[in-house]
Amino acid sequence: MIEQILWPVISLGGMGLLFGGGLAYASKIFAIETDPRVSKVRDVLPGANCGGCGYPGCDAFAAAVVAGEAPIDGCPVGGADTTANVGTIMGIEPSTSEKMVARVICNGTNTNAKEKYKYYGITDCRAASMIAGGSKECQYGCLGLGTCENLCPFDAIHVNENGVAEVDEEKCTACGICVDACPKLVIDLVPVSKEVRVLCNSKDKGKEVKNSCVVGCIGCKICVKACPFDAMEFKDNLAYINYDKCTNCMICAEKCPTNAIYANFANRKKAFINQDNCIKCTICKKNCPVEAIEGEVKQAHIVLEDKCVGCGVCEEKCPKDAITLK
Amino acid sequence: MTGLLIILVSSILVNNFVLARFLGICPFLGVSKQVETATGMGMAVTFVMAIASAITYIVQELILVPLEIEYMQTIAFILVIAALVQLVEMIIQKVSPTLYQALGVYLPLITTNCAVLGVAILNIESGYNLLETIFNGVGAALGFTLAIVLFAGIRERLELSSVPDVLKGFPVALITAGLMSIAFLGFQGLL
Numbered sequence: 001m002i003e004q005i006l007w008p009v010i011s012l013g014g015m016g017l018l019f020g021g022g023l024a025y026a027s028k029i030f031a032i033e034t035d036p037r038v039s040k041v042r043d044v045l046p047g048a049n050c051g052g053c054g055y056p057g058c059d060a061f062a063a064a065v066v067a068g069e070a071p072i073d074g075c076p077v078g079g080a081d082t083t084a085n086v087g088t089i090m091g092i093e094p095s096t097s098e099k100m101v102a103r104v105i106c107n108g109t110n111t112n113a114k115e116k117y118k119y120y121g122i123t124d125c126r127a128a129s130m131i132a133g134g135s136k137e138c139q140y141g142c143l144g145l146g147t148c149e150n151l152c153p154f155d156a157i158h159v160n161e162n163g164v165a166e167v168d169e170e171k172c173t174a175c176g177i178c179v180d181a182c183p184k185l186v187i188d189l190v191p192v193s194k195e196v197r198v199l200c201n202s203k204d205k206g207k208e209v210k211n212s213c214v215v216g217c218i219g220c221k222i223c224v225k226a227c228p229f230d231a232m233e234f235k236d237n238l239a240y241i242n243y244d245k246c247t248n249c250m251i252c253a254e255k256c257p258t259n260a261i262y263a264n265f266a267n268r269k270k271a272f273i274n275q276d277n278c279i280k281c282t283i284c285k286k287n288c289p290v291e292a293i294e295g296e297v298k299q300a301h302i303v304l305e306d307k308c309v310g311c312g313v314c315e316e317k318c319p320k321d322a323i324t325l326k
Numbered sequence: 327m328t329g330l331l332i333i334l335v336s337s338i339l340v341n342n343f344v345l346a347r348f349l350g351i352c353p354f355l356g357v358s359k360q361v362e363t364a365t366g367m368g369m370a371v372t373f374v375m376a377i378a379s380a381i382t383y384i385v386q387e388l389i390l391v392p393l394e395i396e397y398m399q400t401i402a403f404i405l406v407i408a409a410l411v412q413l414v415e416m417i418i419q420k421v422s423p424t425l426y427q428a429l430g431v432y433l434p435l436i437t438t439n440c441a442v443l444g445v446a447i448l449n450i451e452s453g454y455n456l457l458e459t460i461f462n463g464v465g466a467a468l469g470f471t472l473a474i475v476l477f478a479g480i481r482e483r484l485e486l487s488s489v490p491d492v493l494k495g496f497p498v499a500l501i502t503a504g505l506m507s508i509a510f511l512g513f514q515g516l517l
Contacts, residue, residue, distance in 0.1 A: 007393045012402060015385070019409035023416075030416040 037066045037089055044085035045075060065090065100174035101192045102157065102167045106184075107199035107262065108141035109162030113213040124150075129183040137212035140201040142186045148178035157187075195248045196241060196263040203236040217260040223252035228289035229311070249289075249311035269310030269325040271303045277322035284314035284323060330461045332517060333454075337465030340517055343441045344473040345503075345510040350441030353432045354474050355499060359485075363428040364478035368471025370418065370433065372464065374410050375442055379463025381406050382446040383456055403446045404437075411437045441470055477506060 041062040049057040053074045055064055064070035065086060072092055073083040087093060119128050119135035125147040133139040144163035156171035157178050165178075169192060179187045186201045198217060202209050206218035219237040226232075231245035232252055239261070241252075253263035271292070273284075278301055285293040285301065292308040295301030315323045343349045350371070357367040382403045390396050415433055419426045426433065436442060445466045449459040480502055489498050 008395045008398050011389050011393055011395065012398060012405065015389070015402065015405055019405065023409060023412050026413055026416055030420040032420055 035066050038062050040089045099192045100189045101169045101172040102187050103190050104165045105201050106142040106186045107215045108213050109164050112215045126183045138202050151177050151181050194243050198239050199262045200260040222255050226251050226255040247311040249309035270308050271314050272324050272326050274322045277320045283317050287313050287317045333461045334465040337462050338469040339513040342469040342510050343466045345507040349444045350439050357432045358478040361478045364474045366425040370414050372467035375463045375467035378407050379459050383459045407442050408437045
């Protein structure tokens with residue numbers, strides 16, 4: 001009786017041991033040298049294997065980071081701490097790269113833009129754009145049929161009641177799907193902090209723009225001349241903002257005769273001088289592009305709020321960090 | 327010699343493991359998107375099947391039968407196959423990391439590939455000797471490789487052709503597999 005139990009145990013156990021030993025030996029022979037940083041990166045990750053980074057699990061993300069394919073701040077769960085830890089292992093300083101968002105650069109709403117014909121067909125901009133470039137008189141504008149809205153995986157872009165797509169900047173992750181899908185190339189990725197935008201995509205000459213849309217860029221270049229920071233660029237009959245130079249001063253939006261440049265003036269910042277830190281050196285006054293700071297050497301400096309455009313030049317130039325934008 | 331040849335032809339074409347016996351369908355559908363990975367999978371399965379056939383025969387004849395514990399056959403065979411798959415996994419990871427990536431989860435799943443256990447048990451049931459066992463194992467594995475590589479070739483072409491939306495992906499793959507199976511039925515009268 002006991003033999004009937006013993007023999008299977010011994011024979012199978014023996015086979016198991018034999019194979020186990022063989023495999024242990026084989027694992028030594030076929031050992032693979034892996035980058036030690038992979039396991040180190042893996043250790044500082046949350047380990048939830050949620051896939052929020054776009055890779056299947058933390059291991060794959062760690063491997064991608066070490067391979068240089070994924071950014072060190074790719075883990076949305078770990079946040080800044082994890083980024084810092086991963087950065088230390090990889091020897092990379094966490095970049096302070098700005099969040100980007102998609103923006104629709106057209107304000108050709110139902111009332112602003114003229115219609116060329118009535119479009120009855122598939123509600124898809126790509127289909128509509130095949131028929132004489134879409135139903136709008138302006139061949140560069142947003143058709144408002146919601147191709148981007150249907151494709152957005154984050155529910156971040158919607159065609160508003162005026163017939164133009166609008167991005168919810170809170171939800172937008174700058175994945176670029178709408179940018180690629182839009183047949184009119186009327187969606188751009190821009191840094192989220194930049195408040196000013198040219199809401200026109202028309203490369204037509206001023207007269208044609210005027211005929212097809214009330215709020216189009218007519219190429220008058222007033223904004224180019226008005227910008228104190230050389231941030232306005234002009235090509236193909238259209239003004240562009242160079243966001244590397246733009247300081248959110250919103251002067252261009254004030255000057256634009258057709259209101260083709262949009263800025264939310266409610267968000268305009270004002271410079272504020274902390275009199276305790278101020279050494280009354282007049283550097284800010286000299287650098288202010290709109291002469292919004294008054295004051296002489298050894299006298300209190302004052303910001304003229306109605307003139308200040310919140311460009312931040314004074315904040316940058318102040319040697320004592322006495323100026324903040326609010 | 328003729329006997330061995332008959333076993334080989336029979337296991338490759340007439341009793342093709344995938345298309346006639348319907349064993350090993352999982353990797354057949356899972357890893358047949360590209361000819362290259364399908365070939366890799368076929369090689370891995372061939373290696374495992376050939377060695378597993380030989381070792382399980384020895385285990386059966388030298389351990390299970392003398393000790394009169396043939397009822398442990400399934401467990402003992404799975405043990406052999408699992409160990410072999412582990413070995414193959416290590417080798418592939420070392421030799422070709424790209425193939426390792428491409429095979430993915432289907433590589434460790436060879437452990438539970440019923441074609442491998444199937445060939446081991448069929449060998450014993452058919453009463454083959456060691457040489458015949460190895461021939462049958464290799465034949466079955468080559469048959470599997472043949473089927474999966476042919477299938478992958480067809481699927482590569484399918485990717486480029488306009489398939490109706492409802493049939494895209496697995497539905498059309500299953501239809502293709504069915505048609506291939508019918509085609510292989512033609513080998514039935516060969517022996």
